[in-house]
Amino acid sequence: MEKKTTVGPKGQIVIPKDIRDKIGIKEYSEVIVDAVGDSVIIKKLKPASVTYVDYYCTTYSKKLTKRMDIKKLIEEQYERNILH
Numbered sequence: 001m002e003k004k005t006t007v008g009p010k011g012q013i014v015i016p017k018d019i020r021d022k023i024g025i026k027e028y029s030e031v032i033v034d035a036v037g038d039s040v041i042i043k044k045l046k047p048a049s050v051t052y053v054d055y056y057c058t059t060y061s062k063k064l065t066k067r068m069d070i071k072k073l074i075e076e077q078y079e080r081n082i083l084h
């Protein structure tokens with residue numbers, strides 16, 4: 001599935017939405033960029049085995065308006081559920 005896009009003044013390109021959706025690239029996803037001959041290859045970086053909490057803290061927590069310790073919040077909730 002080839003799509004035409006334009007390189008911006010800072011060397012940035014926009015990956016078309018249908019291609020991002022097909023591959024599973026979301027906001028803040030990490031990718032690998034490689035040059036092969038006269039082509040540029042962009043690959044989705046598969047995250048290492050991390051806990052859901054670590055993944056959440058490194059992706060979605062960037063959208064929070066104030067700094068929060070997600071791990072601490074989850075641990076406190078877990079302890080409350082055990083005690084009740």
